Amino acid sequence: MPTAPRFLPAGESALVVEFGAAIDAALNDKVHAFDRALAQAAIPGIIEAVPTYRSLMIHFDPRVLATDALIARLRRLEMAPEAVAPARHWLIPACYEPPHAEDLAEVSAALNLAPERVVALHAGATYRIYMFGFAPGYVFLGGLPPELAISRRPKPRPPVPQGALLIAGGQALIANRPMPTGWYNLGATPALLFDPRRMPPVAVDLGDRISFVPVDGATFATLRQAAADGAPAIRQKA
Amino acid sequence: MAHLRILGAGPGATIQDGGRFGYRRYGVTPAGPMDWVAFRTANLALGNAADAAAVEIGPGGLELIVEADAPVSLAFCGGGFAWFRGGQLVGAAARLCLAPGEILAARPGVAGIFTYLAVAGGLRTPIELGSRATYARAGMGGLNGGLLRAGDDLPLEASTGPCADDAMIVAPWLRPDPDAALRVVLGPQDDYFDPGARDLFFSAPFRVVAGDRMAYRLDGPPVAHSRGYNIVSDGVALGAIQIAGDKKPLVLMADHPPTGGYPKLGHVARADIGRLAQLRPGRACRFAEVGAETARRALQRLEDEIATTTNFCRPLRRQVALAGVATPDRTAWSAAGNRHPR
Numbered sequence: 001m002p003t004a005p006r007f008l009p010a011g012e013s014a015l016v017v018e019f020g021a022a023i024d025a026a027l028n029d030k031v032h033a034f035d036r037a038l039a040q041a042a043i044p045g046i047i048e049a050v051p052t053y054r055s056l057m058i059h060f061d062p063r064v065l066a067t068d069a070l071i072a073r074l075r076r077l078e079m080a081p082e083a084v085a086p087a088r089h090w091l092i093p094a095c096y097e098p099p100h101a102e103d104l105a106e107v108s109a110a111l112n113l114a115p116e117r118v119v120a121l122h123a124g125a126t127y128r129i130y131m132f133g134f135a136p137g138y139v140f141l142g143g144l145p146p147e148l149a150i151s152r153r154p155k156p157r158p159p160v161p162q163g164a165l166l167i168a169g170g171q172a173l174i175a176n177r178p179m180p181t182g183w184y185n186l187g188a189t190p191a192l193l194f195d196p197r198r199m200p201p202v203a204v205d206l207g208d209r210i211s212f213v214p215v216d217g218a219t220f221a222t223l224r225q226a227a228a229d230g231a232p233a234i235r236q237k238a
Numbered sequence: 239m240a241h242l243r244i245l246g247a248g249p250g251a252t253i254q255d256g257g258r259f260g261y262r263r264y265g266v267t268p269a270g271p272m273d274w275v276a277f278r279t280a281n282l283a284l285g286n287a288a289d290a291a292a293v294e295i296g297p298g299g300l301e302l303i304v305e306a307d308a309p310v311s312l313a314f315c316g317g318g319f320a321w322f323r324g325g326q327l328v329g330a331a332a333r334l335c336l337a338p339g340e341i342l343a344a345r346p347g348v349a350g351i352f353t354y355l356a357v358a359g360g361l362r363t364p365i366e367l368g369s370r371a372t373y374a375r376a377g378m379g380g381l382n383g384g385l386l387r388a389g390d391d392l393p394l395e396a397s398t399g400p401c402a403d404d405a406m407i408v409a410p411w412l413r414p415d416p417d418a419a420l421r422v423v424l425g426p427q428d429d430y431f432d433p434g435a436r437d438l439f440f441s442a443p444f445r446v447v448a449g450d451r452m453a454y455r456l457d458g459p460p461v462a463h464s465r466g467y468n469i470v471s472d473g474v475a476l477g478a479i480q481i482a483g484d485k486k487p488l489v490l491m492a493d494h495p496p497t498g499g500y501p502k503l504g505h506v507a508r509a510d511i512g513r514l515a516q517l518r519p520g521r522a523c524r525f526a527e528v529g530a531e532t533a534r535r536a537l538q539r540l541e542d543e544i545a546t547t548t549n550f551c552r553p554l555r556r557q558v559a560l561a562g563v564a565t566p567d568r569t570a571w572s573a574a575g576n577r578h579p580r
Contacts, residue, residue, distance in 0.1 A: 008426035011505030012533035014475035016426040023470055050262045050473045050496050057473020057497075059262065062508070062537055067530040131471070133497030136265045136376045140471060140497075152468055152499060154483030169468045169499060176265075177376050182482065182499070194264070196367050196378065202264050 005034070005055075007071045012062045015070055018055040023142045023170060027054050028130050032206055037079050043070075051206065052131045053140065053171075087128075087207045089237040092174070094123060094165055094212035095220035096187035102160065103184040107167070110150055119214070121145045122165070122186055127172060127210045132202055137176025137194025139202070141210060144172040152182040163188040163224075165212070190215075190224035191233035203234065211237070240306035241391040242357065245341070248298010250352075250451075251386040253361055254492075256289025258369035258379065262496035268476075269371035269379065272352045272451060272492050273512035275411055276316025278544055280356035283313035283333045283407055283551050290360030291370040293386065295319070295353045297518075300386070301343040304336045309401040310394060311335050311358035312342065315412055317350025317516055331412060333551055335401035349416075350516045351449075358402070359395030373493060375452065405551035411544060419526035420510045422479065423533050426472070427501035431481075432464040439503060440527050444487065446517045451493040453480075454514065456523070460485035463501060471499040477506035477514075479525075491515060507533035509540045 008016040017034060020027045035051045038058070045064030050057040060070060096104065096119040108115045127141035134140075144167060152168040159178040160166065166173050166183035175181065176194045189212070193203050204210070215223065227233040244251075254277065257270030271277035271294055278288045293300065299319070304310050314321055315331035322343045323334060330353075336342060344353055363370050363381055372380030381390050428436060444458035467483050474480075478490040480500040489506055490498070492515075506514055507528065517523060528536075 009423055009505075009530045010426050010473065010475040010502070011423050011477055011508065012530045012537060013508055014473070014505075016473055018426070018472070021470060048260050048262055052472040052497055053470045055472040057475065059259075059475065062534040063541070066534055131497065132264050133262070133473070134265055134471070134495040135267075136378070138265045152483070154467075156482075169470070171471065171499075179375065179495075196266075200264065201261070201266075201367070 007074065009067050010057065012067065013060060015058045015060070015067060016055050017058065017074065020054045023053050023130065025128060025142065028128075028142070031056050033079060034077070037077050041077055043073055050133055052133060053142070087209055088205070089209040089211070090204055090234050091211055091213050091237050092189050092191055092234050093215045093219070093223055094187050094189050095215050095217055096123070097217045100161070100188035100217070100220065101186055104186055107150060107184045107186060111148065113147065118148065118186065121148055122167070122172070123212045123214050125211070129204055129206055129208045129210060131206065135175065135177045135179050136196075137192075137202055139174040139176070139193060139204060139210075141172040141174070144170060146170075150184060153184075156180045156182045160185045161188060163190060163192070165189060188220070189233070190220045190227055192227045203232065240308075240310070240394040240396065242302045242394065243305050244386050244388055244390040244392070245301040245303055246388050247300050247386045247390070248296060249385070250296020250298055251300050252294050252372035252374060253291055253363055253370055253380040253386070253392070254294045254372060255291040255360075255370045258367055258371050258373065261367050265496060266367060266376070266378070267373055267493055267496055269369070269373040270492050271354065272515035273316050273354070275512040275540070275544065276352070277354045279407065279409055279412060279550070280313045280315050280354040281360075282544065283315070283405070284311055284356055284358045284402065286356060286358065286360055288545070290356065291363060292354050292356040292361065293392070295344050295355060297346050297351050299343065299345045300355070301341065303341050304338050305391070306338050306394065309335050309337050311401045312355060313407065314344065314353060314355045315407045315409070317353040318347040319344045319350065319353040320347050329406060331407035331409070332554065333402055333405045333407060335404055349518065351518055352515060357394055358399075362393040362395055375493060404554040406554055407550055408552050409544075409547065409550040411540060414513050419524040420514055421507040421528045421533055421536065422504040422525045423507060423530050424504045424527060425502075427469060428503055430463050430465050430467075430469070430501035431461065431503055435462045435464070436503070439487075440525050443522050443524055445522050446519050448519055449491070451491060453491055453494065454489045454517070456487040456489065458486070461487065461503065467500055469499055469501055471497050474498040474502070475505055477508065477511050478502045479504050479506065489514060507536060509533065509536040
């Protein structure tokens with residue numbers, strides 16, 4: 001590896017392999033490459049790994065592996081060049097109308113942008129899928145226009161509805177389950193991206209691209225019903 | 239089929255096993271017991287696998303009846319609850335052989351939040367993504383992904399062999415020193431706090447103010463960040479001490495999200511996480527810094543002690559009959575719990 005990652009303990013049963021602190025495609029590629037190399041190495045005692053924007057969290061059984069021994073092993077990890085499936089580009093319906101746009105007015109006021117401008121910026125961007133995590137089907141995106149950079153809330157807000165489109169800290173995400181959050185809710189997608197009967201359970205993949213296609217409230221309702229009945233509400237860009 | 243029928247359930251009763259592993263990258267938390275020490279003890283008292291599915295009972299208690307053709311062996315412990323067999327107080331931790339039609343009830347005692355009820359062979363509820371653990375926020379596992387409520391039937395293994403003798407469970411690890419500091423391994427974002435803030439965290443007393451299966455909120459002196467509180471989201475492990483903009487610690491528990499974006503000062507050692515889980519709102523705690531290797535050895539010692547102590551079940555010579563102890567009043571607490579939706 002050109003730059004050595006930082007190894008940071010997260011208790012006695014987990015270790016963070018940190019490649020940087022930014023949202024950056026090249027950095028994220030390193031995380032995904034390390035994740036694949038780790039899976040290849042099949043080190044005894046590793047339970048699972050969680051790729052994020054800029055780091056990989058490795059969960060392990062501390063009866064089998066000690067933190068120092070794991071770090072020593074990871075320093076010797078072979079980073080084999082590997083063919084990666086080409087990224088796909090998904091078009092995802094999004095409704096920015098009430099009642100789905102719960103925090104649009106708040107964001108508009110905080111950023112001093114008209115609500116229409118906030119929506120146009122959010123729907124006009126092409127995003128890259130950097131990570132899942134946080135909750136089932138949550139999809140974390142890079143590519144949020146810098147005009148929409150807003151700090152997280154100092155304290156979490158009440159749960160957002162299923163499919164909420166959230167922004168905070170220069171990041172964007174699709175929240176596939178109702179959860180309390182420190183982010184701001186701009187709208188919602190009728191798509192249901194997580195299905196435990198499917199393997200893998202998330203419909204889209206790390207590294208894929210995403211754009212949002214605005215739809216009105218009636219279309220949202222129709223598509224949500226179809227999604228609940230098993231029809232995919234998302235499609236690949238031609 | 240043999241089952242336990244829930245007659246009444248207060249808030250927070252769920253089915254848990256060792257946890258759901260391998261899906262954190264998709265946002266699926268492991269869940270599993272809040273107090274793994276008590277959970278494991280209840281299973282081992284029956285000769286079960288240590289991570290067999292059992293009932294985690296929250297502060298609202300639980301009441302059930304055995305509906306089976308043959309006696310069923312059960313064990314319970316954790317959290318200082320008062321357990322009643324047919325209205326008679328048994329104690330806080332025991333292994334019992336219950337005949338068909340017998341009623342068992344747990345009511346909260348003077349301390350603790352969670353108690354565990356294991357059954358010989360483990361509960362046979364459906365497996366979802368490799369586990370029976372309930373992750374209620376995502377509607378996953380357990381019985382239809384939700385909290386237990388009156389009328390639920392918990393399926394048992396068809397035949398579990400002869401019933402074990404009634405016994406008290408007497409285990410020192412179920413009564414830890416309540417004043418001992420909770421051990422904490424620093425990192426991964428300890429560099430978001432200056433040394434003064436870290437020293438304050440490890441010297442000041444904190445108080446649990448609220449909690450659920452996802453996180454415990456603590457109050458104490460403000461723990462100030464040196465570089466703000468927005469980090470680019472990264473992984474989260476059980477016991478993470480997350481400090482958000484309000485400068486108050488939030489300790490992430492069994493249902494924690496697999497990733498998060500607030501700085502994490504450290505992680506409560508796995509050996510002490512059950513002790514924290516049992517602290518009711520209002521209770522105080524302190525933290526002590528240890529290295530990852532010290533925390534690992536502490537966990538290993540505790541796990542070994544639980545796994546190798548064979549005599550923590552002491553034969554119950556006579557029924558404990560306590561005059562003047564009221565029989566459990568089911569209506570008061572079952573009514574409250576049954577309103578909780580799945």
